[in-house]
Amino acid sequence: MSESLQFTIEQFYKFMSQGKLMGAKCQSCGKIMLPPRPICTRCYSEKLEWIELNKRGRLLTYTIIHVAPPQFQHLVPYAVGIIELEKGLKLPGMIKGIDYEKLKIGMELEIEVEPPAEGQEQKWPAWPKYYFKPV
Amino acid sequence: MKGKPLASIVSAGLSKFGKLEGLYAREIFALAAKEAFERCPNLDPKRDIQALFIGHMGESYEHQGHTGAAAADWAGLLHIPATRTECACASSGAALRAAVFAIASGLCDIVMVGGVEKMTHRTTPEVTEFLAMASDYPFEQWHGITFPGLYALMATAHMHKYGTTEEQLAMVAVKNHHNGFLNPKAHMQKEITIEKALSSRVIAWPLKLYDCSLISDGASCVILTRPEIAKKYTDMPVHIIGSGQGSDSIGIYERENFTSLAAAKYAARQAYEMAGIKNPPKEIDVAEVHDCFTIAEIIAYEDLGFCKPGEGGRLIEEGATTLEGNLPVNTSGGLKAKGHPVGATGTAQAYEIYLQLTGQADKRQVDDAKVGLTHNVGGSGATAVVHIYRRE
Numbered sequence: 001m002s003e004s005l006q007f008t009i010e011q012f013y014k015f016m017s018q019g020k021l022m023g024a025k026c027q028s029c030g031k032i033m034l035p036p037r038p039i040c041t042r043c044y045s046e047k048l049e050w051i052e053l054n055k056r057g058r059l060l061t062y063t064i065i066h067v068a069p070p071q072f073q074h075l076v077p078y079a080v081g082i083i084e085l086e087k088g089l090k091l092p093g094m095i096k097g098i099d100y101e102k103l104k105i106g107m108e109l110e111i112e113v114e115p116p117a118e119g120q121e122q123k124w125p126a127w128p129k130y131y132f133k134p135v
Numbered sequence: 136m137k138g139k140p141l142a143s144i145v146s147a148g149l150s151k152f153g154k155l156e157g158l159y160a161r162e163i164f165a166l167a168a169k170e171a172f173e174r175c176p177n178l179d180p181k182r183d184i185q186a187l188f189i190g191h192m193g194e195s196y197e198h199q200g201h202t203g204a205a206a207a208d209w210a211g212l213l214h215i216p217a218t219r220t221e222c223a224c225a226s227s228g229a230a231l232r233a234a235v236f237a238i239a240s241g242l243c244d245i246v247m248v249g250g251v252e253k254m255t256h257r258t259t260p261e262v263t264e265f266l267a268m269a270s271d272y273p274f275e276q277w278h279g280i281t282f283p284g285l286y287a288l289m290a291t292a293h294m295h296k297y298g299t300t301e302e303q304l305a306m307v308a309v310k311n312h313h314n315g316f317l318n319p320k321a322h323m324q325k326e327i328t329i330e331k332a333l334s335s336r337v338i339a340w341p342l343k344l345y346d347c348s349l350i351s352d353g354a355s356c357v358i359l360t361r362p363e364i365a366k367k368y369t370d371m372p373v374h375i376i377g378s379g380q381g382s383d384s385i386g387i388y389e390r391e392n393f394t395s396l397a398a399a400k401y402a403a404r405q406a407y408e409m410a411g412i413k414n415p416p417k418e419i420d421v422a423e424v425h426d427c428f429t430i431a432e433i434i435a436y437e438d439l440g441f442c443k444p445g446e447g448g449r450l451i452e453e454g455a456t457t458l459e460g461n462l463p464v465n466t467s468g469g470l471k472a473k474g475h476p477v478g479a480t481g482t483a484q485a486y487e488i489y490l491q492l493t494g495q496a497d498k499r500q501v502d503d504a505k506v507g508l509t510h511n512v513g514g515s516g517a518t519a520v521v522h523i524y525r526r527e
Contacts, residue, residue, distance in 0.1 A: 009273050013273075035273070035274065060292065060393070061288045061289075061291045061292040061295070061393050062288065062291055063284050063287035063288050063290075063291055063339045063340055063341075063342075064337070064339065064340040065279065065280075065281055065283075065284045065287075065339045066336070066337045066338055066339065066340070067259065067260070067263060067281065067283065067338045067339070068260070068263065068279060068281060069260055069261075069263050069264035069267060069276075069279075069281065070260045070261070070264060071264075072279040073260055075279065077337075077340075078279060080278060080279060080280050080284055080288075081288070082288060082387075082388045082393070090388045090389060091274070091388060092274055092275055092278060092280060092288075092386065092387075092388040093274075093278045094278055094279060105291070105292075105295050127273060127277060129277075129278070131278075
């Protein structure tokens, strides 16, 4: 395992800020983990490798949020959903760039990365934001 | 042996649920403890109670952690061991299980278990933020997904897969408000109509205000003894005959589906097996389930085997779970109308089942209830605790 690229959530988001959706694949049993974990949750191996995943997925479920925590209140109403990527992997996130009436389970969406605000340090707890948009 | 008592409830206490202004959590807990002590004159709390387990979700509400010792102190129980459990909204369900372990292991004869939360002094956005801490931070909270939002994601999926309707969700709210109306300790004591529920403001579509449980203050507790000595303290002990708990991914997005809680199914299987329950809808007389949102009660029916997957909407529509139905659910008003001081909810459910199985539930009494069930869920289903109860 490369010391500089540990299989962590932080590293997942560093890749995301470069526009790459990366998962961890176990070299012993083949399980793919998204988000990555430092050990394989199926066989406990530490022999992992990064694999790049297609950023397109299918909308599995969604909601429109009207009451939000203080830091999101200025965005309401906003849509969030869960998409299914290749190999059955899933990711949640906001959905932007579509009228909410047009949201449909099964529709194709793509992951986009939001450019970080100026001077924003991309480390815990402020990860870069990604969101889903129509293809 | 199946159905063998693991521990016995000999007393129980519950504070009023609602907006309890000017009180700290520990003070509310003392009120619940006093009721339990008064119900059980044969028990000397200071001499007899050997440990306290307490469920409490969050430090954020009162800037106060370490609840075990504070609760023991205010309940006049120093210097017994006092331990807090935290499993989000299943905190006191998990405390109850820890207490059952303490008794069943033979290490304790008598223990107290309870839960508490003080929430209403905070604003709704603040409470929304604090509750969200029980969900995944880096992928859910970070992207603005709230607690109602997580259950809304389940509701959308359930409606899409099974044709469950917003009207059926509203029927859960109407039923639980009716039951809460009959419960003098409930936070909300008013009947509502389906029309009122459906026209209430949207919180996280498809969930509206009346699909959501209440932000409440409150505390609850029960006193457990070894089954062999229970009769020394009461003529009507309620035996815990099954205890199950399960876990799941903290983020709901990693789960196989969004229409069922695997942790609840795991916990139910374990508890049913222990209790020797084979046909839940036939063998259970009354249940308190975790209706933090109306969709959660419908999913609970399915996860607990009260009906088949996908038929929860039909079950509420048929009236099977009303006070007059075959399997009354949430006779207390549930989290929906009785209120949901999160840490207090698990043992508040046990309190209601204790009342029902000892014939003390007054206007909401289920005729001849012998076997009861509680289903307490933490967060969006990363924890679930199920207990089965049988009267003497």
